[in-house]
Amino acid sequence: MTDMDIEMLPEVDVVELDNGFRALLVERSSLPVVASVLWYQVGSRDEHTGETGVSHFLEHMMFKGTDKFGKGEIDLQTSKMGGSNNAFTDTDSTAYYFSMASDRWETALEIEASRMRGCLLDPVEFESEKKVVLEELAMGEDEPWRPLYQVCESMMFQTHSYHHPVIGYKEELERLGPDGMRAYYERNYGPNRACLTVVGAIDKKRTRARIKKLFGGIARAEDRKIPIREPKQLGERRATVRTPHSVTRLCMGFPTCRMGERDDYALDLIAHDLGNSKNSRLYRRLVVKDQTVTDVSVLNEVRQDPGGFFILCELHPGADYRKVEKAIWEEVDALTREGVAERDLKRIRTQIRSSFLFQGETALDMAMKLARFEAGTENGFSTLAEVLPTYDSMQRRELRDVATKYLQPDQATVVWGVPAAVAEVAGRKAPAKKRKTKKVAAKARPAKKAAKKAAKKSVTKKKPVAKKRAGKKSNPGRKKS
């Protein structure tokens, strides 16, 4: 074990305004750069039937002009200042971020203040951008993992609004009009639903004053509504999706807990033990020993409401999917019986510590991490101080208990993506062989980036890049920051 003295919680200045706006400021002057993240407490979970996809579509429209910045001006101003911007939408949040040189970054504040309530939502721009969003949706449907993941998610969450995809349903997007989007915007965008983080070579005093001036007079939005709680799952759910692809894929999900709860930390450790390195149980079993799977990945996808724990596999051509599923359950059984070995626990903790270190390598990484914890956990950004001690405090028995609590067969949603050419055969055979064992799920190691991306279900404003063969990294990265 290396001695990693990690600064998890930098010195943070908190700015609180009367209208509910909060900003977190961190001075860091190794390079003349500043990153800002404006994190809104609005995402696809806030959408009603008939308006699915509006959060993400609105994110696009936030670059299409405000009362102070005309069409194209936000990107142009950012670019002229040598900066970059982007945004993403997920189930719980929508975040807008800038990286700029430190002598000009305050324009980012002006843009964010302007579009908090002053986005134009011009009907002509709306119709034009709708075409872009529909192309983005089409692009996602061609990806091998996204449709599979969406089916899994929609089966796991049948009552809660996590049921529908972040990008929305095509039919609803086509029918959505600018008035509907405006109503959604006015309901959900305001200082009381947002948190700003600024990290870099800043003058804190001046920044504080600018924030007060720019955001202090903005009216509040409605408080966030609490979605209907998902009822407890009463038995296994299963589906087979026929795909145009030639590879058989598995997406297995289990409902879990909220971000920042103690079980969340345990599930992180369990995910590592099951699937996030070559030394994980599922990698050793499925990839190395059985050689039935080329790629396996395990994700603890916690959210603000109880989220999910996912196992994703890509099968070798000709591999027996029943054998794969059986092996997964056997490994989960072993985990719930044995817990995580002390030696492995030590290695996993080291990996997690390291991943937090890399998640603060750039100013934007740090700004994003602070915003995520501020928005996603009960104690806000100060939770960061407790993260590593909490991981360290978890022992074998607790991990065994948590695995047993969540990874149960009657809590599983199992979705197979089967090449259309062989789906008929699989469809006849698949109708479930009921498992006798009571215990649950297994997974394995780092899956393809595409799979992880699909599973994170964030939709970005800009296009994705870079693919790499899965499993080639001992990857300590994780979702928590």
Place this chain on the structure above:
Amino acid sequence: MSKQTVSLSIGERKLKSGLTLLAVHNPGVQTYACVASIDVRMADEDLRRPGVANMVGECLDEGTSKHDSLGLSSAAENLGAMMDGNHRGGVVMCPATSQKKATALLREMVLEPSFPAREVRRVQSEVISEIQAEADDPRTVAARRFRAEIYGDHPLGRPSQGTVADVAAIKPKHLRDFHKAWFRPGNGYIAASGPFELEDMLDRLEKTWGGFRGASPSHLPLPELALQEAGCNVHLPMSREQVHVFLGHLGVRRNHPDFYRLSVMDHILGTGPGFTSRCSRKLRDEMGLCYSVSAGIAGSAGEEPGTFTAYIGTSAEHREKAVDGFLKEIRTIRETVPSDSELQDVKDYLTGSFVFALERNSNLAAYAIRARRFDLGFDFIERYPDLIESVTAEQIREVAHKHLHPDRLTIISAGAS
């Protein structure tokens, strides 16, 4: 707009073996990265064994003289390190406290791989599965055909992984032979970046890598590349929602004297952040044809010529409209000079944004290698703003006219019809 000025503290030590050690001092960080870049090319592989260079890279971390595959992975994970191999060597990123052991582990992976038969077989089947999965992806299918059309028989025209049959034919001996022949110190680089003093880092690198010796073989001569006289227009139908279109031709080398002018031209035409380039504005913002669009020539320039590539993912009914849109923008930039404000906006972006590439140790180490490999000089980062600022509007028109050839385009699409 005031100019961003950044200078880097880089140290260098050339060993008798021909290996060059580079160190970048990055104070105040808690992380460290070390990159090994050996002078190996995909093109060095025996024509009877395509895919062997890629397989060597894939199998470097599958076992060494000291560790088996899982043992090597454990050793890295216990250091909190991420380590990855490739056909030129590899990279390790870790907490700064693990610097010494992580550098040694990288050396072990790069120089002492054992290519165990069982692991090679497993990786082989993974790569084959990957090739098969990629055959489902219309974007990859179109991109590969595009390169094959442009590069022809040149090694860059074939997929680096090889075909399923190529990979299936590879044996551990082929990997060992290739590694033994080509993993030599001459013209290679080991670069590290972290919060340590330069001399200390160089001493550490020399201690770790100093024993890496052996005469380097000569690279096989590569066929000369020439711009095709006439392109082609091919559609590969696949049952998908979108069609992916690649359009372009042979490009330039990184050391081409027009490189910086072309970089600026790219950002006017179709590269860069947001939606400020002409192609993004027209094809995405105004016409609503796509989510993803780009065009550029400088980004792919390397030791061998890259390509001028315009790309769009769109619905089938928009394919021709998209191709026409690209053609229109290519012709416009060849024939008319950009406005002063458009040019200045791009210059401001390029001269202001390069600093963000210096935030990560792995980028800094890669930068030091690139500076040497392309003979840019370590002070390149200080000179870069002036190189960009010196580009004129007329030069943009000139280089566009010289390097973009709308009448010789290869157009490949795959996906929905």
